[in-house]
Amino acid sequence: MSNEKILASLTHASDETEFFTPMPTGYEPGKTKYVVVFGTVMSGLGKGIFSSSLAKILQDKGFTVAPIKLEGYLNRDSGTLNPYRHGEVFVLDDGMECDMDLGTYERMLNLDLGRLNFTTSGQIFSSVLEKERQGGYLGRDVQMIPHVTGEVKLRLRELAVATEADVVFVEIGGTVGDVENAYYIEAIREMSYEEGPSNFCTVALTYIVEPQILGEQKSKPAQLNLKLLNAAGIHPHIIACRASAPVNKKVREKIALFASVPMERVFSMHDCDSVYIIPEMLRGAGIDAAVLDILGLAETVDAEAEERARAVWGDYITKLRGAEHPLTIGIIGKYTSVRDSYASIIQALEHAGTHLGAKVRLEWVDSSDLSESNVAERLEGIHGVIVPGGFGFRGVDGKIACVKHVRENNIPYLGLCYGMQIAVIEFARHVAGLEHASSTEIEPDCPQPVIDILPEQKKIEGLGGNMRLGGYDVVVTPESEASHLYGSPERIRLRFRHRYEVDPAYVERLEEAGLRFTGRSPDYPIMQVLELPRDVHPFFMATQAHPELTSRPLRPEPMFVGLVRAAMARSGVVIKPNCTGDGAGCGRTDPAATSV
Numbered sequence: 001m002s003n004e005k006i007l008a009s010l011t012h013a014s015d016e017t018e019f020f021t022p023m024p025t026g027y028e029p030g031k032t033k034y035v036v037v038f039g040t041v042m043s044g045l046g047k048g049i050f051s052s053s054l055a056k057i058l059q060d061k062g063f064t065v066a067p068i069k070l071e072g073y074l075n076r077d078s079g080t081l082n083p084y085r086h087g088e089v090f091v092l093d094d095g096m097e098c099d100m101d102l103g104t105y106e107r108m109l110n111l112d113l114g115r116l117n118f119t120t121s122g123q124i125f126s127s128v129l130e131k132e133r134q135g136g137y138l139g140r141d142v143q144m145i146p147h148v149t150g151e152v153k154l155r156l157r158e159l160a161v162a163t164e165a166d167v168v169f170v171e172i173g174g175t176v177g178d179v180e181n182a183y184y185i186e187a188i189r190e191m192s193y194e195e196g197p198s199n200f201c202t203v204a205l206t207y208i209v210e211p212q213i214l215g216e217q218k219s220k221p222a223q224l225n226l227k228l229l230n231a232a233g234i235h236p237h238i239i240a241c242r243a244s245a246p247v248n249k250k251v252r253e254k255i256a257l258f259a260s261v262p263m264e265r266v267f268s269m270h271d272c273d274s275v276y277i278i279p280e281m282l283r284g285a286g287i288d289a290a291v292l293d294i295l296g297l298a299e300t301v302d303a304e305a306e307e308r309a310r311a312v313w314g315d316y317i318t319k320l321r322g323a324e325h326p327l328t329i330g331i332i333g334k335y336t337s338v339r340d341s342y343a344s345i346i347q348a349l350e351h352a353g354t355h356l357g358a359k360v361r362l363e364w365v366d367s368s369d370l371s372e373s374n375v376a377e378r379l380e381g382i383h384g385v386i387v388p389g390g391f392g393f394r395g396v397d398g399k400i401a402c403v404k405h406v407r408e409n410n411i412p413y414l415g416l417c418y419g420m421q422i423a424v425i426e427f428a429r430h431v432a433g434l435e436h437a438s439s440t441e442i443e444p445d446c447p448q449p450v451i452d453i454l455p456e457q458k459k460i461e462g463l464g465g466n467m468r469l470g471g472y473d474v475v476v477t478p479e480s481e482a483s484h485l486y487g488s489p490e491r492i493r494l495r496f497r498h499r500y501e502v503d504p505a506y507v508e509r510l511e512e513a514g515l516r517f518t519g520r521s522p523d524y525p526i527m528q529v530l531e532l533p534r535d536v537h538p539f540f541m542a543t544q545a546h547p548e549l550t551s552r553p554l555r556p557e558p559m560f561v562g563l564v565r566a567a568m569a570r571s572g573v574v575i576k577p578n579c580t581g582d583g584a585g586c587g588r589t590d591p592a593a594t595s596v
């Protein structure tokens with residue numbers, strides 16, 4: 001039977017067939033190809049980075065790509081996950097709270113993704129249970145196979161229809177052998193059979209250990225785990241071997257032999273110094289050619305588009321390698337021991353630094369250890385400070401002491417979400433004469449709640465007790481520092497994840513005291529960006545948003561560019577006066593010279 005026929009026979013769920021493959025309207029079999037990436041041996045191999053790099057090299061060739069991450073956990077989204085355990089919660093423009101890997105996809109592919117690009121077992125099961133209540137399964141007992149797997153396949157095909165992608169990239173969360181992703185793997189097995197050989201490419205990422213005591217690479221854990229994948233009915237087309245050093249030929253031969261994958265499709269994916277180098281590394285190894293070959297896409301490559309895309313990306317890498325001016329940015333946080341919780345901030349600083357020629361070193365400062373008496377000492381040698389997003393009252397006094405110090409000592413400051421609320425509290429207390437100012441998140445009965453949950457704002461945005469999530473427009477005050485940084489647009493779009501905000505009742509008083517709210521919601525009295533004018537402070541800006549989420553290598557985020565530029569000036573680099581946020585006119589002169 002041809003694939004079209006197999007698919008056609010599957011489309012109609014009925015009582016008379018064991019097949020159950022619900023199809024989204026408009027699905028054209030064979031139009032979209034699929035690449036699926038599985039992780040074996042252990043987590044933490046950089047599966048998201050690998051998958052997004054692979055997607056990028058196909059995107060470069062002129063193909064429309066759409067990634068999706070399938071998470072095994074039962075939470076509906078990542079909103080309730082502790083960043084200390086799972087890494088940062090990444091928020092998409094449509095408000096979906098998801099895994100930080102989606103950030104990697106957005107940065108690599110320079111795409112805005114949405115809820116269709118992310119699913120969890122929680123979503124899959126909720127949807128199956130809802131359909132069951134509506135009588136959607138025609139009297140059948142609802143089973144993991146074919147109903148739950150059918151739901152997974154439906155999601156992948158819905159993404160294909162909605163994005164009209166040439167290639168859908170599927171990343172299966174977790175590791176082969178986990179209970180919670182086993183049904184995803186089964187869904188992939190079914191779907192690869194349904195879609196047919198030239199439409200499906202499976203890739204196993206594995207890990208080659210090199211125990212210090214032996215001093216040589218060993219392939220056994222990889223072999224055994226690849227066997228598990230085989231037992232699940234998946235014989236990967238491609239195997240990518242993660243390792244710290246290049247994987248030697250003998251080890252690759254063993255992998256090829258035990259997994260029945262030709263040597264030329266077993267690749268070494270050893271460590272490298274920047275994730276942005278990986279696409280070129282994959283291309284150099286020939287993974288792109290292997291995927292094109294398997295999917296029959298070699299004929300439709302747009303070689304000119306590829307050349308252009310490689311040149312642009314190559315330019316970024318050259319700048320990244322050439323960014324040498326040492327700069328120290330302090331991040332004043334709570335989870336300072338786990339860098340994954342600040343992944344996007346780290347990235348945004350790298351993008352901005354690369355853009356301006358600075359190599360940004362991060363100094364992690366735990367706010368719980370900070371106080372007015374030690375802040376000067378703790379921040380010594382730091383050229384710029386970020387107070388990032390956060391929840392709850394722990395470490396708040398340290399953060400306030402820090403903002404006071406940077407404001408009074410002309411140290412460049414960028415406040416992100418909670419970092420803006422802290423800046424408002426600090427300014428209210430020490431400049432605007434509201435000495436009892438606080439946030440009701442920190443002090444529920446506070447007499448001067450400059451930061452609060454405002455019932456009318458909740459109502460108008462239809463939020464209930466929930467967070468304000470996702471992308472919103474921000475109207476920017478003309479001639480402000482923010483407007484200058486973004487290139488004088490009327491509006492910008494930023495992503496949000498907060499529950500509290502500046503109480504508009506205090507705005508006038510704060511502005512009279514010198515604080516400027518230069519970014520506001522177009523529809524409601526929600527303050528979204530604040531700043532101190534240039535003649536008062538070289539760079540003091542904060543936003544209720546999370547601009548770090550929308551920074552990309554090819555599009556550094558202007559507020560981060562502003563911070564890094566000011567920090568460079570503080571560290572002794574002369575910045576040309578006409579330097580704008582998009583980097584135009586930014587240049588370094590004599591690093592030994594000093595400037596404002």
Ligand code: GLN
Nearest residue numbers: 389390417418498499500
């Ligand atoms: N806790 C603050 C709020 O809910 C800030 C949130 C954040 O920093 N993401 O408004």
